Amino acid sequence: MADNKEQEHVSYQDIVEAEQRIRPEARVTPLLCSEVLDRISGRRVFLKPETLQRTGSFKFRGAYNRLQLIPEGERSAGVVACSSGNHAQGVAAAAGLLGMQATIVMPQDAPATKIERTKALGAEVVLYDRDQQDRDQIAKDLCAKRGATLVHPYEDTGIVAGQGTAGLEMVTQMRAQGVVPDAVLCCTGGGGLSSGVAIGVEHGFANTVLVTCEPEGFDDYARSLAKGERVANKRFGGSVCDAVLTPTPGKISFDILKDRRVASVVVSDEEALRAVAFAFTELKLVVEPGGAVALAAVLFDRLPAEMRSVAVVLSGGNVDADVMAKALSLPPIA
Amino acid sequence: MADNKEQEHVSYQDIVEAEQRIRPEARVTPLLCSEVLDRISGRRVFLKPETLQRTGSFKFRGAYNRLQLIPEGERSAGVVACSSGNHAQGVAAAAGLLGMQATIVMPQDAPATKIERTKALGAEVVLYDRDQQDRDQIAKDLCAKRGATLVHPYEDTGIVAGQGTAGLEMVTQMRAQGVVPDAVLCCTGGGGLSSGVAIGVEHGFANTVLVTCEPEGFDDYARSLAKGERVANKRFGGSVCDAVLTPTPGKISFDILKDRRVASVVVSDEEALRAVAFAFTELKLVVEPGGAVALAAVLFDRLPAEMRSVAVVLSGGNVDADVMAKALSLPPIA
Numbered sequence: 001m002a003d004n005k006e007q008e009h010v011s012y013q014d015i016v017e018a019e020q021r022i023r024p025e026a027r028v029t030p031l032l033c034s035e036v037l038d039r040i041s042g043r044r045v046f047l048k049p050e051t052l053q054r055t056g057s058f059k060f061r062g063a064y065n066r067l068q069l070i071p072e073g074e075r076s077a078g079v080v081a082c083s084s085g086n087h088a089q090g091v092a093a094a095a096g097l098l099g100m101q102a103t104i105v106m107p108q109d110a111p112a113t114k115i116e117r118t119k120a121l122g123a124e125v126v127l128y129d130r131d132q133q134d135r136d137q138i139a140k141d142l143c144a145k146r147g148a149t150l151v152h153p154y155e156d157t158g159i160v161a162g163q164g165t166a167g168l169e170m171v172t173q174m175r176a177q178g179v180v181p182d183a184v185l186c187c188t189g190g191g192g193l194s195s196g197v198a199i200g201v202e203h204g205f206a207n208t209v210l211v212t213c214e215p216e217g218f219d220d221y222a223r224s225l226a227k228g229e230r231v232a233n234k235r236f237g238g239s240v241c242d243a244v245l246t247p248t249p250g251k252i253s254f255d256i257l258k259d260r261r262v263a264s265v266v267v268s269d270e271e272a273l274r275a276v277a278f279a280f281t282e283l284k285l286v287v288e289p290g291g292a293v294a295l296a297a298v299l300f301d302r303l304p305a306e307m308r309s310v311a312v313v314l315s316g317g318n319v320d321a322d323v324m325a326k327a328l329s330l331p332p333i334a
Numbered sequence: 335m336a337d338n339k340e341q342e343h344v345s346y347q348d349i350v351e352a353e354q355r356i357r358p359e360a361r362v363t364p365l366l367c368s369e370v371l372d373r374i375s376g377r378r379v380f381l382k383p384e385t386l387q388r389t390g391s392f393k394f395r396g397a398y399n400r401l402q403l404i405p406e407g408e409r410s411a412g413v414v415a416c417s418s419g420n421h422a423q424g425v426a427a428a429a430g431l432l433g434m435q436a437t438i439v440m441p442q443d444a445p446a447t448k449i450e451r452t453k454a455l456g457a458e459v460v461l462y463d464r465d466q467q468d469r470d471q472i473a474k475d476l477c478a479k480r481g482a483t484l485v486h487p488y489e490d491t492g493i494v495a496g497q498g499t500a501g502l503e504m505v506t507q508m509r510a511q512g513v514v515p516d517a518v519l520c521c522t523g524g525g526g527l528s529s530g531v532a533i534g535v536e537h538g539f540a541n542t543v544l545v546t547c548e549p550e551g552f553d554d555y556a557r558s559l560a561k562g563e564r565v566a567n568k569r570f571g572g573s574v575c576d577a578v579l580t581p582t583p584g585k586i587s588f589d590i591l592k593d594r595r596v597a598s599v600v601v602s603d604e605e606a607l608r609a610v611a612f613a614f615t616e617l618k619l620v621v622e623p624g625g626a627v628a629l630a631a632v633l634f635d636r637l638p639a640e641m642r643s644v645a646v647v648l649s650g651g652n653v654d655a656d657v658m659a660k661a662l663s664l665p666p667i668a
Contacts, residue, residue: 030364032386051618052366113615281447284385284651286618317618321662324614328655 009157009252012203015164015196018065022165025097026061029053029166031173031311036282040333041298044309046181048170051287051317055121057243058166058193058315059090063151065162067094070149075100077147082106082135084242085114086316087153092123103148105139111242111288111320130237154192154250163193167200170311174205181208182307183263185294187315188212188221189244191253197313198260209261211303211310213294215241215269222264224249225257240269240323243290243316265302272296276327279314289323291316299333343491343586346537349498349530352399356499359431360395363387363500365507365645370616374667375632378643380515382504385621385651389455391577392500392527392649393424397485399496401428404483409434411481416440416469418576419448420650421487426457437482439473445576445622445654464571488526488584497527501534504645508539515542516641517597519628521649522546522555523578525587531647532594543595545637545644547628549575549603556598558583559591574603574657577624577650599636606630610653610661623657625650633667 032047050058067079078101081091088104095102102123106115107130119125126142128135143150153159167184174181184201186194191212198210212221217235224230232248239245249257267275272289275296279287287295294312297303303310366381384392401413412435415425422438429436436457440449441464453459460476462469477484487493501518508515518535520528525546532544546555551569558564566582573579583591601609606623609630613621621629628646631637637644 027367030366032364033361035388049618054369056616056618280620282390284383284390284620286614286620321659324662325655325659328658 010160010164010196010199010256012199014157014161015168015200018161019165019168021068022061022064022162025054025064026165027053028169031170034283037298041301043298043307045298046174046179046311047283047314048166048311049285049314050166051285051291051314055089055093056317057086057090057291058163058313059086060093061165062159062162062192063087063090064094064097066151066156066158067091067098067100069158074149077149078102079151080105080139080142080148081151081153082139083153084110085118085318086243088114088118088123089121089318091151092118092121096122103142105135107135111318113320114318117318154190154253157252160192160196160252160256162196164196164200166193166313167197171201171204174311179309180205181309181311183209183211183303184311184313185211185213185297186313187244187291187293188214189246190250191221191257192250193313193315195253195256198257198262202260207261209263209307210257211297212257212262212264213297214264214266215239215244215272215293216266218245219266220246221249222266224254225262225264228258230254241272241290241293243288244293265297267293267296267300267302270330271300273327274330274333275299276319276324277330278333280324280328281332285314286317286319287314288316288319344494344498344530344533344590346533348491348495349502349534352495353499353502355402356395356398356496359388359398360499361387362503365504368617371632375635377632377641379632380508380513380645381617381648382500382645383619383648384500385619385625385648389423389427390651391420391424391625392497392647393420394427395499396493396496396526397421397424398428398431400485400490400492401425401432401434403492408483411483412436413485414439414473414476414482415485415487416473417487418444419452419652420577422448422452422457423455423652425485426452426455430456437476439469445652445657447654448652451652488524488587491586494526494530494586496530498530498534500527500647501531505535505538508645513643514539515643515645517543517545517637517644519545519547519631519644519646521578521625521627521647522548523580524584525555525591526584527647527649529587529590532591532596536594541595543597543641544591545631546591546596546598547631548598548600549573549578549606549627550600552579553600554580555583556600558588559596559598562592564588575606575624575627577622578627599631601627601630601634601636604664605634607661608664608667609633610658611664612667613648614658614662615666619648620651620653621648622650622653
């Protein structure tokens with residue numbers, strides 16, 4: 001539990017209100033299980049496939065909640081967001097539902113499927129060069145010119161509260177099965193999902209540990225939580241897990257997570273890809289590498305033995321065909 | 335409704351009992367929806383992803399029900415089944431749960447993933463040459479030699495009743511959403527799924543039409559239902575939809591379906607493959623071509639306009655990587 005609640009910007013009640021706000025447009029994603037996964041991991045594993053959420057990732061939850069918080073009078077100026085693709089689609093879809101114009105600043109090396117799908121949802125896409133241009137400056141300039149609202153992917157309480165609705169659903173679904181999980185695993189970039197789910201879950205399961213799961217080289221949460229302050233990654237790109245590559249933990253999310261029951265694990269890019277292949281072959285689910293990091297943590301036994309019963313969020317499924325082909329060419333997990 | 339119920343071998347009560355028998359080992363698969371699919375199809379579509387069933391297809395339902403009907407004293411001699419792969423896995427998994435030995439006669443050109451997964455479930459696999467050998471004779475010889483029970487993929491009332499449990503779940507799930515579907519679409523080979531689901535669904539929704547969905551060249555149900563008697567396909571193979579290629583409708587299933595509210599549609603192999611790609615890209619579900627035939631029927635508008643609200647069973651997801659790559663190389667559905 002947090003020692004200094006006054007520093008927090010997101011409450012359980014905020015998540016409850018977000019859930020009411022995003023219905024019925026957001027889907028209640030199911031809770032799945034697999035006896036093969038249980039056998040391999042030696043645990044009881046519950047999967048929350050946010051891949052099946054509208055737009056193919058959990059990001060629609062936060063975006064649709066956040067955009068409804070924009071005052072009516074400011075909506076006609078539209079929204080601007082920076083994203084490699086999942087937040088992009090979430091914002092684009094939410095804007096479409098609310099009759100707003102969305103402009104998304106995306107890196108030109110974002111997965112093709114994410115760029116195409118964002119455009120298909122009606123958004124204007126502005127591409128930039130990761131090495132040469134500052135995406136935040138591009139976004140700020142667009143907002144200034146148009147009077148549009150900037151929608152940050154995680155440094156925003158409305159976004160975090162929206163992502164937390166996945167945690168509320170998990171509590172309801174696991175209670176219905178009579179299960180109290182020892183841990184909930186989230187793929188972690190800026191931490192919007194992890195921090196929102198932590199608040200959503202702790203209200204139902206006070207002793208459940210939130211486990212941040214990151215790819216090697218992007219273990220900023222693992223190191224920041226160990227150190228007690230936010231530290232940065234050395235790299236900005238170069239991992240196949242594009243969905244979870246952020247320079248540092250978000251301030252809001254880190255503040256939420258640092259005093260809670262949290263653990264951190266790290267997997268390699270190859271382990272994430274082999275988890276993608278496992279999801280395809282065994283679970284029949286399309287999961288992108290960044291969305292399979294938490295699954296990889298279970299498959300490659302990164303958890304302490306006492307975590308017998310765990311819930312894993314499969315956070316996104318927007319993967320290009322060539323990445324899936326590469327994943328399927330790797331040695332299968334026994 | 336059937337005019338001559340006395341000829342039927344499967345009752346609604348049989349399906350209710352099957353459902354009790356297969357719990358808790360069989361999964362209750364979720365009911366999913368997609369606003370993109372609704373928009374493309376111009377209908378309200380509900381998806382029943384049996385891809386998420388244990389072993390990756392609905393076949394586990396029938397197999398696990400059927401094997402429990404084998405008297406205790408006959409179980410030690412094991413079971414024998416012929417299958418291109420989904421029934422194989424269903425039987426193998428069910429046998430494993432009951433401590434029985436399963437031997438599966440599979441064509442040597444079955445998808446590699448299906449052969450591997452059947453072996454991984456502990457079954458003995460006997461491969462045969464479709465052009466040179468008679469699989470039924472091989473199976474009969476094995477049964478005679480070992481005293482094993484032959485488990486036919488659809489010419490068996492215990493199998494049909496088990497498959498019907500998918501229909502019971504759909505009724506419960508659609509009622510919870512306040513929906514009465516105009517039609518339920520099933521991928522159809524021998525007809526075990528279609529006939530079981532027809533009985534399971536009609537008890538809840540008396541006016542709902544069961545639509546058999548077949549690949550071109552294997553439209554034996556469409557032609558048999560039109561003619562009022564079972565007719566055969568000209569070919570035995572040569573479609574990518576391996577899961578639904580049978581020489582004729584099953585006798586039990588055809589008798590069940592012929593007097594009911596049934597319609598029939600046919601799609602091309604390419605349409606099935608493009609539906610596989612749509613499921614991957616848009617639904618984030620791994621579906622095999624034979625399991626995507628009913629989805630293709632919706633995507634390519636094979637239904638009368640008055641079927642506004644339809645349920646589609648995605649019957650299996652055991653697809654090889656090269657087939658998925660081929661599907662993803664085709665032009666996407668707008």
